[in-house]
Amino acid sequence: MRRLTLLMVIALGLLCVLPAQAQKAAERYIPIGRSPGLSGKVTYLGKIGTLNKKEKSIGGKGWSATITERTHIWVDRSKQRKSAAIGGLTDLKEGRVVEVKYEGREAGKKDGPAEWIKVEVAEPSEK
């Protein structure tokens, strides 16, 4: 009986202790640096110094981020008063400001796979 109960705990427990995934859909529209509970605490904010298209990674002095198939890339055009767009690797260019949310909940992380990247396109002619 105890074994059965244990099995049940495992079966159902697996369904319920998965990390809560914040609502990524609305995250897209939150400008860089303004994500509640994340910006300034968990995410990294900086400029892209290096771009490695082959390895699908970006980085700079003391930080890097890998883009995986799970990574969301959003183009922040809020300074242009335009809607945020779904972006891709081509939007990640050297010199552009990015906010990186790494996978997991660890604060102060500065490398690893990115859960999402917001990239700022500040100049009206750029995008």
Next chain:
Amino acid sequence: MYPSRPARLLLLGSILPLGSFLSITCASEPHKPPEPGLSLVERGRQIFFNEKFAGNGRTCGTCHREEDNFTITPEFIATLPPDDALFVAEFVPALKKNFERPALMRKFGLILENLDGFDDLEKRFVMRGVPHVLGMRTSIDSPGGPRTGWSGDGSPGDGSLRSFAVGAVIQHFTKTLDRVPDVDFRLPTDAELDALEAFMLSLGRQKELVLPLPLRGIVPKRGQEIFRDNALGKCNRCHVNAGANANFGGGDLGNANFNTGVEDLVDQPADLAGAVNPPDDGLGTPGDGTFNTPSLVEAADTGPFFHNNSIETIEGVVAFYNGAAFNNSPAGKALAANDPNGVGIRLEATQVVAVAAFLRVINALENIRDSVAKIESGLRGKEGQGRLLATRALKETRDAIDVLTGGGLHPEAVGYLRKAAELIDEACSGRRRDENSKKAIKILAKARADLVEEK
């Protein structure tokens, strides 16, 4: 698991030029900060009901109506004027397409959510009921982080209740489907998020019930036994103490997510209406088919039920767990795997009604507790505040009457509640406020004593 939805490109720019123009012209709407000197909770209340965040006119209270137990029902919707902000999709040109499904809203109280992304607004959405926001202090914590919204992932940012309003503003308050901050809406400030969180956490129960209660009614008492019987009702496994937290014998699992098969129910009202109503895949993108466990103490007066408002009555909800949709679901199968006879949940009709009667009684007890707390708080406050609280207490008392009479339960308690309601009504009108309020408290105690033995 449900079929994934096809991804489509977003082409809003081509269909919303007028909306974009209008939004820019209105973007400078000034933001009035809450009055200084108010408590954080009271500031949160003001923001919840009055703050439009420079958007389309909606507030949090547009959908979470205090007069309707912080949810919104089709019955309540039918009483609203056509220019109520709830109906912006019916009169704001920029929101006419793909912001809401007005027919489903009016008939079934369903609100459109783009939980899996905003890249195909025509086809990629789900229709959900409005969950109440009562008793949240006990019902959102889990080992995996806070669980908000019907699928437990309703909040952007860090996923917390504090961050919830940010996602709500983006989804529901926008002037156009471009959803540009500081053009179509403004995002809540940190101070506003703090106040909103404090207000939401202040609503309803602040602690869990401790079951079993010494109930007096024969049927509700039996319902409680079935509810707590891990070999029969099995309800207490996922709803410990009729709350929102689970425990399968290995310790508190917090507020959990389960796939209980609600999406597999046949003849769901919204589907019968023939409207476009895509399947809802629950937590995550793509979803895993699970939905978050709500508390049951507040259930009986906050229907319709489940994330899609698919069942109208609390009896129907209990009966759902007898059906094929639940028993063939991952959660139902897991229960069956642990049952010596391989049964998930199988109750007779009398047992279904008994469990529902139990849920009705604990809801009424909560109504009475809340009524008394509000009246007492009103007696301590200034007259205007006292009247306001008495009005809210009256609503709670009337809810208790509806909940009990709806199940044919405790006619004597209902009589007391009716008398108490008359007195509170008098107090609301300002007639012998203190005297009527104190009498009402005594009569509410009699109603309670008819439902449960005092310890």
